[in-house]
Amino acid sequence: MKKTWIHLFVFVIILAMTAETIQNPYTSMYLTSLKEEAIMVSGDSSLHNDIVEAKAKLDIKPINAVVDRVWKGIPGYNGVEVEVKASLEQMEGKKFDEEMLVKKEIEPEIQLEDLKPSPVYKGNPNKPMVALMINVAWGEEYLPDMLKHLKKGNVHATFFLDGSWAKKNPDLVRMINEEGHEIGNHAYSHPDLKQMNNASIHKELEDTNKVIEAAIDKKPTVFAPPSGSYAYNSVEVAHRLGMQTVLWSVDTVDWKKPSPHVITTRVLQKVHAGALVLMHPTEPTEQSLEAMIRGIKERGYHLGTVSQVLDSKRISMIP
Structure with missing residues (x-):
């Protein structure tokens, strides 16, 4: 008083x-x-005090991106700040209502792009989001049904396309894009990048980008090394071409053609916040997809593209 x-x-x-x-x-x-x-x-000092108390409870500091010794690049995560003055104006003449608080996101001081180029295996562990990453160099016969399951679940995934496959299947490339999925680069001929020099790696990645851009008028911003085989020079080459190198933290091992139940169980036992789930267009994968999506959502995770998982934006800011 x-x-x-x-x-x-x-x-x-x-x-x-x-x-x-x-x-x-x-x-x-x-x-x-x-x-x-x-x-x-x-x-209204009482309302002001309530807002200040809520701010002390609800403000969250942003988390900086880091390069971890084991997990390599880990993206940052935005914080949240309650704006006292704006919240007071919003509630003028009303009782305190936490739902009416005005909040803004605070970006980390250090983002992934500020650090030395590094591969990423997962998103920030504080972000409850998961991405399905589908590497495609074969299996086009299963893609239409996989797209139907994704649409039914209202899920957008990231398809990493082999350049030679994309050249033979431009209609499928366009179909994937038109369904709202992200398209990434998976090199041109499924090579072992560890055995290649910079010039050869550059050609593999650039040729793939050209094929994809010709089909959908977009350049990929994410790159998945074939078979997960890479050396640091391939990460640098991808970075110079404007792409983040991406691996995975959960593997379906679907190329061994296990039963759909085994694939679903394997994913749901290992899924976590920021998980990047690796799969391919196989028959058991297509048959497991609906149950997998349902199970991931039931565990409280949102599903999005790889780029959305790696972005520092909070879930509420992602369309």
Whole structure:
């Protein structure tokens, strides 16, 4: 109560000041801030206190991206800050309502792109989102049904396309894109990049980008090394071409053609926040997809593209 009277007293003094004093721009700015605070506190100190208390409870600091010794690149995650003044204005004349708090996201000081180029195996562990990454160099006969399951589950995945496959199947490339899925680069001829020099790696990646761009007028921003085989020079080459190198943290091992139940169980036992789930267009994968999507959602995870998982935006900010 004492603080309220002090602010009111300051406010009265402000109003009594001469025009000459207020004409000073620095004085004017200071007086404006005092005036706003006096009005805010005198207007409804109880509501103001409730908002300040909620801010102390709900503010979350952003998390910087890091290069981990084991997991390599781990993206950052935005924080949240309650804006007191805007929240007070939003609730003017009303009782305190946490749903009406005005919040803004605070980006980390260090993002993944600020660090030395590194492969990523998973998203930030504080972000409850999972991406299905589908590597395609064969199995086109199963893709239409996989797309139907994804659409039914309202899920957008990331398809990493082999360049030579994409050249033979431009209609399927366009179909994947038109369904809203992300398309990534999987090199041109499924090579072992560890055995290749920079020039050869560059050609593999650039030729694939050209084929994909010719089909959908978009350049990939993510790259998955064939068979997960890479050396650091391939990460650098991909980076120079504007692509993040991506691996996985959950493997379906579907190329061994296990039963759909085995694939689903394997994924649901290992899925985690930020998981990148590797799969291919196989018959058991197609048959397991619906149950897999349902199980991931039941565990409280959102499903999105690889780029959405790696972005520092919070879930609420992702369309």
